[in-house]
Amino acid sequence: MESWLPGSSGPAEAGPRLRGLRGADLAASACLLSGAGAEAGCSAPAVAAVLPAGGSGERMGVPTPKQFCPILERPLISYTLQALERVSWIKDIVVAVTGENMEAMKCIIQRYQHKGISLVESGVTRHRSIFNGLKALVEDQPNRRLSKPEVVIIHDAVRPFVEEDVLLKVVTAAKEHGAAGAIRPLVSTVISPSADGCLDHSLERVRHRASEMPQAFLFDVIYEAYQQCSDYDLEFGTECLHLALKYCHIKAKLIEGSPDLWKVTYKRDLYAAESIIKERISQQICVVMDTKEDEEHVGHRLEEMLKNELNHVKVTSGRDLQQIILEECYNFVCVNVMTSDFEETQKLLNMLEESNLSILYPVVVISVQFLDYESVPFGQKMENLMRIREFAKEVKKTNILLYGLLVYYPQDERKLQESLRQGATIIAALIKERNSGLIGQLLVA
Amino acid sequence: MESWLPGSSGPAEAGPRLRGLRGADLAASACLLSGAGAEAGCSAPAVAAVLPAGGSGERMGVPTPKQFCPILERPLISYTLQALERVSWIKDIVVAVTGENMEAMKCIIQRYQHKGISLVESGVTRHRSIFNGLKALVEDQPNRRLSKPEVVIIHDAVRPFVEEDVLLKVVTAAKEHGAAGAIRPLVSTVISPSADGCLDHSLERVRHRASEMPQAFLFDVIYEAYQQCSDYDLEFGTECLHLALKYCHIKAKLIEGSPDLWKVTYKRDLYAAESIIKERISQQICVVMDTKEDEEHVGHRLEEMLKNELNHVKVTSGRDLQQIILEECYNFVCVNVMTSDFEETQKLLNMLEESNLSILYPVVVISVQFLDYESVPFGQKMENLMRIREFAKEVKKTNILLYGLLVYYPQDERKLQESLRQGATIIAALIKERNSGLIGQLLVA
Numbered sequence: 065m066e067s068w069l070p071g072s073s074g075p076a077e078a079g080p081r082l083r084g085l086r087g088a089d090l091a092a093s094a095c096l097l098s099g100a101g102a103e104a105g106c107s108a109p110a111v112a113a114v115l116p117a118g119g120s121g122e123r124m125g126v127p128t129p130k131q132f133c134p135i136l137e138r139p140l141i142s143y144t145l146q147a148l149e150r151v152s153w154i155k156d157i158v159v160a161v162t163g164e165n166m167e168a169m170k171c172i173i174q175r176y177q178h179k180g181i182s183l184v185e186s187g188v189t190r191h192r193s194i195f196n197g198l199k200a201l202v203e204d205q206p207n208r209r210l211s212k213p214e215v216v217i218i219h220d221a222v223r224p225f226v227e228e229d230v231l232l233k234v235v236t237a238a239k240e241h242g243a244a245g246a247i248r249p250l251v252s253t254v255i256s257p258s259a260d261g262c263l264d265h266s267l268e269r270v271r272h273r274a275s276e277m278p279q280a281f282l283f284d285v286i287y288e289a290y291q292q293c294s295d296y297d298l299e300f301g302t303e304c305l306h307l308a309l310k311y312c313h314i315k316a317k318l319i320e321g322s323p324d325l326w327k328v329t330y331k332r333d334l335y336a337a338e339s340i341i342k343e344r345i346s347q348q349i350c351v352v353m354d355t356k357e358d359e360e361h362v363g364h365r366l367e368e369m370l371k372n373e374l375n376h377v378k379v380t381s382g383r384d385l386q387q388i389i390l391e392e393c394y395n396f397v398c399v400n401v402m403t404s405d406f407e408e409t410q411k412l413l414n415m416l417e418e419s420n421l422s423i424l425y426p427v428v429v430i431s432v433q434f435l436d437y438e439s440v441p442f443g444q445k446m447e448n449l450m451r452i453r454e455f456a457k458e459v460k461k462t463n464i465l466l467y468g469l470l471v472y473y474p475q476d477e478r479k480l481q482e483s484l485r486q487g488a489t490i491i492a493a494l495i496k497e498r499n500s501g502l503i504g505q506l507l508v509a
Numbered sequence: 510m511e512s513w514l515p516g517s518s519g520p521a522e523a524g525p526r527l528r529g530l531r532g533a534d535l536a537a538s539a540c541l542l543s544g545a546g547a548e549a550g551c552s553a554p555a556v557a558a559v560l561p562a563g564g565s566g567e568r569m570g571v572p573t574p575k576q577f578c579p580i581l582e583r584p585l586i587s588y589t590l591q592a593l594e595r596v597s598w599i600k601d602i603v604v605a606v607t608g609e610n611m612e613a614m615k616c617i618i619q620r621y622q623h624k625g626i627s628l629v630e631s632g633v634t635r636h637r638s639i640f641n642g643l644k645a646l647v648e649d650q651p652n653r654r655l656s657k658p659e660v661v662i663i664h665d666a667v668r669p670f671v672e673e674d675v676l677l678k679v680v681t682a683a684k685e686h687g688a689a690g691a692i693r694p695l696v697s698t699v700i701s702p703s704a705d706g707c708l709d710h711s712l713e714r715v716r717h718r719a720s721e722m723p724q725a726f727l728f729d730v731i732y733e734a735y736q737q738c739s740d741y742d743l744e745f746g747t748e749c750l751h752l753a754l755k756y757c758h759i760k761a762k763l764i765e766g767s768p769d770l771w772k773v774t775y776k777r778d779l780y781a782a783e784s785i786i787k788e789r790i791s792q793q794i795c796v797v798m799d800t801k802e803d804e805e806h807v808g809h810r811l812e813e814m815l816k817n818e819l820n821h822v823k824v825t826s827g828r829d830l831q832q833i834i835l836e837e838c839y840n841f842v843c844v845n846v847m848t849s850d851f852e853e854t855q856k857l858l859n860m861l862e863e864s865n866l867s868i869l870y871p872v873v874v875i876s877v878q879f880l881d882y883e884s885v886p887f888g889q890k891m892e893n894l895m896r897i898r899e900f901a902k903e904v905k906k907t908n909i910l911l912y913g914l915l916v917y918y919p920q921d922e923r924k925l926q927e928s929l930r931q932g933a934t935i936i937a938a939l940i941k942e943r944n945s946g947l948i949g950q951l952l953v954a
Contacts, residue, residue, distance in 0.1 A: 251772060252693075255719075256716060257716075265754075272699050274700075275699070275711065306698075332771070335784030338784075450953070496946075497942050499944075501937060502952065505952050508898075508950065
């Protein structure tokens with residue numbers, strides 16, 4: 065069973081990861097996943113995912129359904145799709161959305177370049193939406209690109225941080241047991257109220273778990289359960305594991321999941337998700353500079369200072385920029401000393417714009433200049449640098465957040481240290497917050 | 510029962526509220542709360558609260574216990590204490606902390622000027638900590654200032670957003686029923702696993718609730734329950750309602766609580782709490798300026814722009830600053846036109862420092878200057894204004910975050926509109942983020 069474990073794949077969460085690996089990996093894993101693969105020339109797809117996304121988000125207390133609420137200006141559901149499509153062995157992803165949101169969903173798929181997504185119309189309840197998604201996978205229409213998978217994952221559009229690890233575990237367990245689902249310890253005691261609104265009894269916390277997503281099923285099991293289940297189930301139920309048990313007598317295997325599997329339910333969860341995403345994309349800073357040799361160069365000293373002050377962040381030198389962009393670094397500090405004002409920054413911005421790196425996350429670029437009081441008057445230097453506001457406005461259109469940083473360069477060594485430290489603090493603050501209201505500003509250290 | 514409802518009190522959440530109202534209000538409410546109050550000259554205190562805070566925070570994945578994790582540089586538990594001590598009719602608050610954290614807790618109480626707090630040593634489990642807190646209230650030592658309350662609230666140190674409304678409801682219900690607790694709908698289905706890690710059965714979601722805090726009890730009920738309960742209960746139980754039922758046959762009244770009652774459990778909850786607090790203290794901006802008469806004054810136009818652009822935020826004019834400070838506004842835009850550079854800002858900063866407003870939350874002050882290209886060269890103006898860095902460093906010591914904003918003042922009406930709009934955007938960004946890494950910066954609109 066473990067043989068089709070895609071060895072080199074890491075977590076599939078909506079954090080920075082390599083994209084563009086689907087093709088070859090998918091074919092290889094699909095062969096391994098499908099029992100018939102080797103013999104049948106690897107034609108059978110093995111794993112698909114169904115994502116019910118027809119909810120209205122009434123608990124959130126906001127008019128937009130929660131799966132479409134923006135996080136760093138991108139809808140939540142796009143992060144979830146990203147997490148699933150990065151898993152090379154998931155071939156198809158079927159999303160069930162309301163007719164009303166169908167066009168919006170198509171725009172999201174196009175804008176964020178999601179691949180392998182099919183849309184179906186959602187039902188009025190969660191179970192009906194899932195059933196519609198399953199039907200789309202099984203219906204044998206000649207011109208459809210979908211075909212019936214061996215295992216189907218069911219996940220929520222509002223759980224963006226699902227990792228490949230847990231997906232693999234539930235799929236593996238589903239192949240063995242017929243059904244599997246992620247669980248978590250209970251945070252609160254669960255109680256049962258009596259009819260008059262008083263406590264009837266408390267449940268023992270250690271004997272119960274919260275049932276979370278993802279879940280996975282042998283396709284035939286869950287499809288049969290949905291075909292057999294009552295209207296009452298379809299209207300009022302929410303739990304797929306329960307259907308598999310009730311109608312197919314399959315006892316699902318339970319898999320301990322990580323806290324990150326939690327469901328974005330309330331407004332506070334959106335805040336939490338945004339902070340988590342910001343934190344994840346702020347873990348690496350690339351320092352690009354216009355000199356490569358001189359280790360005494362003040363740019364190198366700034367790089368050293370960043371390494372010391374931000375010791376939880378990986379600071380890399382931008383010697384192989386293309387590679388660093390491929391590795392999905394979202395933070396660049398561009399040091400301009402030898403060249404005039406913005407030459408190096410311009411080169412970097414052009415490269416970033418060509419790379420499409422900023423499609424998924426806002427990329428921060430901080431253009432650093434040094435000010436030696438003795439050679440250029442402060443006021444004049446500032447005036448030259450105010451052009452950054454125009455650049456910033458321009459690159460904001462492609463989701464690049466450009467800020468300027470002017471670092472004093474006094475002769476006094478102690479003061480220079482202080483300037484550099486202050487510079488590192490400002491750089492960390494800008495990267496951490498990604499505040500688009502402050503783009504084009506010229507900060508001074 | 511409703512007669513002791515403190516009419517003028519609003520929610521008790523850890524948001525901006527009037528402080529310093531405890532004395533007289535407390536006495537009045539205590540009289541009403543205590544049945545014997547009127548006859549006995551109002552000597553009997555009625556309601557106390559016990560806060561177990563001995564937890565290690567292992568679920569958080571951080572070394573600091575979660576109740577001591579900082580949010581805007583202030584420990585989480587201080588927000589919870591603030592929420593409770595603002596309720597005039599809660600007389601005593603007993604906090605159970607480990608011996609190890611006793612000194613740190615004392616420092617927190619002193620630094621954030623909490624009132625009416627008593628500390629006891631926590632036990633090794635939650636139940637033992639609560640029991641210690643109850644004992645402290647009942648033990649009749651001559652030189653202790655605590656005395657036995659009629660009703661005791663039990664709350665968690667890590668639920669900072671508790672409101673007076675729900676506290677009142679649980680206390681009222683406890684007086685009537687003997688016990689009461691807040692509940693919430695379940696977010697996930699609860700399941701029961703079998704011994705082999707498979708699904709045994711799912712619980713019907715609509716028939717169950719999550720038991721949250723606060724809870725309240727007639728003191729004699731919960732104290733008796735703790736005196737009678739077994740070592741097993743004290744070691745492995747967590748739920749007070751259950752003890753009241755098991756040992757005193759009291760069926761607690763269940764009260765629907767708001768989503769804000771959630772327990773800060775994981776790191777993401779700290780992020781969420783920080784965002785909620787930032788949002789709450791950013792709802793009001795006070796504009797202070799050095800002219801009062803001229804409605805065409807560019808400061809007034811900026812104020813109008815702020816009202817239009819930030820229509821979710823209350824923008825007030827700082828005509829009665831003392832009153833606005835008393836009402837706990839945490840954001841000030843100080844417009845300096847008539848007076849030289851920082852005169853008006855200095856006056857405001859002095860007033861804020863005297864007010865102690867920034868003890869609980871960081872106060873943002875944005876010092877706005879206008880630049881008319883024709884009268885003063887840009888560079889020179891900038892150099893004058895760089896002094897703001899020194900002021901900012903100084904007032905940071907008292908938790909005031911000072912930023913500068915230079916607004917272009919072109920003759921062209923359309924361009925002036927644009928500058929003012931940009932200024933409003935920057936002001937909103939600074940207030941929303943409260944980023945201490947950017948203090949002393951001079952931003953340009």
